[in-house]
Amino acid sequence: MLHLILFFIFAAVCIAGAINLLAQSHPINSALSLIVVMGSLAVLYLLLGAEFVAAIQIIIYAGAVMVLFIFVIMLLNAGVEEHSGKSYVAWFIGIPSVTVLVGLAVYSLVLYQEKSAPAIGPDPLLGSVQEIAHLLFGKFLLPFEVTSVLILIAIMGAVVLARRGES
Amino acid sequence: MLTYIVIAAIKSLVLIHVLLGAVAYTVWLERKVVGHMQNRWGPTRVGPFGLLQPIADGVKFILKEDLTPPHVYKPLFILAPMLSVVLALTSIAIIPLGNQLPLGRWTTAFQITSSPTGTGDINIGLLVLLGVTSIAVYGIALAGWSSNNKYSLLGSLRASAQMISYELSLGLSLVGVLLLAGSLSLRQIVDNQAGRYFGVLPHWYVFPQMIAFFIYLISAYAETNRIPFDLPEAETELVAGYHTEYSAMKFAMFFMAEYANMFTVACVATLLFFGGWHGPIPQFLPPLVQAFVPLLWFALKVLVFIFVYIWVRGTLPRFRYDQLMAFGWKFLLPLAIANIIITSLIVAWLS
Numbered sequence: 001m002l003h004l005i006l007f008f009i010f011a012a013v014c015i016a017g018a019i020n021l022l023a024q025s026h027p028i029n030s031a032l033s034l035i036v037v038m039g040s041l042a043v044l045y046l047l048l049g050a051e052f053v054a055a056i057q058i059i060i061y062a063g064a065v066m067v068l069f070i071f072v073i074m075l076l077n078a079g080v081e082e083h084s085g086k087s088y089v090a091w092f093i094g095i096p097s098v099t100v101l102v103g104l105a106v107y108s109l110v111l112y113q114e115k116s117a118p119a120i121g122p123d124p125l126l127g128s129v130q131e132i133a134h135l136l137f138g139k140f141l142l143p144f145e146v147t148s149v150l151i152l153i154a155i156m157g158a159v160v161l162a163r164r165g166e167s
Numbered sequence: 168m169l170t171y172i173v174i175a176a177i178k179s180l181v182l183i184h185v186l187l188g189a190v191a192y193t194v195w196l197e198r199k200v201v202g203h204m205q206n207r208w209g210p211t212r213v214g215p216f217g218l219l220q221p222i223a224d225g226v227k228f229i230l231k232e233d234l235t236p237p238h239v240y241k242p243l244f245i246l247a248p249m250l251s252v253v254l255a256l257t258s259i260a261i262i263p264l265g266n267q268l269p270l271g272r273w274t275t276a277f278q279i280t281s282s283p284t285g286t287g288d289i290n291i292g293l294l295v296l297l298g299v300t301s302i303a304v305y306g307i308a309l310a311g312w313s314s315n316n317k318y319s320l321l322g323s324l325r326a327s328a329q330m331i332s333y334e335l336s337l338g339l340s341l342v343g344v345l346l347l348a349g350s351l352s353l354r355q356i357v358d359n360q361a362g363r364y365f366g367v368l369p370h371w372y373v374f375p376q377m378i379a380f381f382i383y384l385i386s387a388y389a390e391t392n393r394i395p396f397d398l399p400e401a402e403t404e405l406v407a408g409y410h411t412e413y414s415a416m417k418f419a420m421f422f423m424a425e426y427a428n429m430f431t432v433a434c435v436a437t438l439l440f441f442g443g444w445h446g447p448i449p450q451f452l453p454p455l456v457q458a459f460v461p462l463l464w465f466a467l468k469v470l471v472f473i474f475v476y477i478w479v480r481g482t483l484p485r486f487r488y489d490q491l492m493a494f495g496w497k498f499l500l501p502l503a504i505a506n507i508i509i510t511s512l513i514v515a516w517l518s
Contacts, residue, residue, distance in 0.1 A: 002168065028243070052294070054291075055291045055294035055298050056294070059297055062298075063298060063302055063304070064301060067301075067327060067331060070309075070312075
């Protein structure tokens with residue numbers, strides 16, 4: 001019962017944050033709305049029993065990635081955006097595709113209910129740190145290492161770009 | 168379910184008041200100790216030994232005019248101090264302060280986020296703390312930006328960069344302890360530290376993890392923006408840094424947040440490295456009284472850390488900004504990584 005109430009509260013906060021992200025004209029307000037979305041997603045993960053994923057969502061996305069977004073906005077002193085309302089791309093491609101996507105989501109979630117799939121409840125064991133570590137360093141070791149090499153390449157690229165101005 | 172919520176609410180209420188009282192009297196302690204270190208008396212006028220000074224300060228903060236400069240971005244200007252103080256007070260919810268308190272039919276733990284039976288703890292306690300710390304950057308960053316003042320902006324940029332940089336070595340220094348403890352639950356980590364090595368030395372993680380402890384201590388000073396890392400509010404360069412434009416209660420909120428963060432950091436150091444609430448004297452009192460004794464040990468250890476904070480403030484000069492960054496990235500971070508590798512090799516060897 002409490003789970004359900006919390007789910008609806010934070011799902012509503014999440015959607016409201018996402019809409020506010022689009023509606024705000026000042027970039028810093030949009031960035032803050034995105035943080036709200038990240039935070040409420042973390043709570044939704046927590047309600048599903050994925051504690052570790054929830055904590056990492058807060059630390060990495062809300063804490064580290066969005067701080068850099070805010071940093072850039074602060075440093076560039078980005079001004080208020082103007083809404084021209086004259087984008088033909090938005091009118092003729094954007095709005096129809098959003099309608100189709102929302103329609104598909106509603107159809108698959110509400111009208112076309114999968115009867116055979118079992119309901120997934122909160123499972124304290126599936127989201128635990130030990131479980132994730134066993135998967136990450138056992139079954140998915142190779143993809144994990146490849147990803148870390150990818151991140152290393154990105155870091156080296158950043159160093160090269162930063163050093164270019166000096167010499 | 169309802170009793171659990173009510174008990175949690177009561178615990179939160181009590182703990183917030185205790186924490187804010189402790190914050191107020193830490194300010195008094197700091198002024199007094201730093202005063203004596205500099206051959207002064209510190210506060211003496213209000214009450215005996217200046218003991219009522221925090222109350223006088225509080226009244227002053229409330230009664231002062233709350234100025235909002237005309238050029239600020241108002242929504243964020245008001246939000247920023249609230250964010251700081253709320254996040255600083257949130258992190259105390261995770262911290263276990265003692266064992267269970269037997270209250271007739273119910274048993275509850277000295278911790279807000281304990282399970283209804285009082286024995287369990289959330290499995291990701293430490294990660295929640297790190298998450299709250301990483302969110303706390305926003306209070307300072309937004310304060311500086313929304314003030315629309317170059318000194319504020321510089322101060323908040325410095326603070327954010329410093330907090331992000333030292334968060335890495337802070338987080339990595341804790342990994343050594345986690346490897347030894349094998350759990351992220353703070354209660355579990357403290358329980359693992361019960362007992363003694365060879366019957367003499369307490370089984371605290373500070374002894375096998377000495378290097379991690381020093382990395383943690385230094386990074387914690389930088390995280391809380393205290394001397395010698397208080398560059399965000401370096402008054403000779405930046406007026407008052409990110410809170411230049413703040414007055415009255417809004418300024419007091421930043422002040423409270425800083426001191427509450429000091430307490431959180433001291434609590435984590437006590438829990439992870441110094442055995443939490445375990446004391447040297449065995450149990451001899453009746454159960455209801457005995458339940459409160461661990462709180463005393465915990466408070467004593469936290470107080471020692473607060474004293475070291477003040478001591479460092481009275482002793483060390485401020486870093487230069489490039490020194491600060493070089494120290495964090497080129498010394499502390501590699502050292503923390505080396506510590507993790509050595510610790511995990513030893514743990515793997517012994518198991």
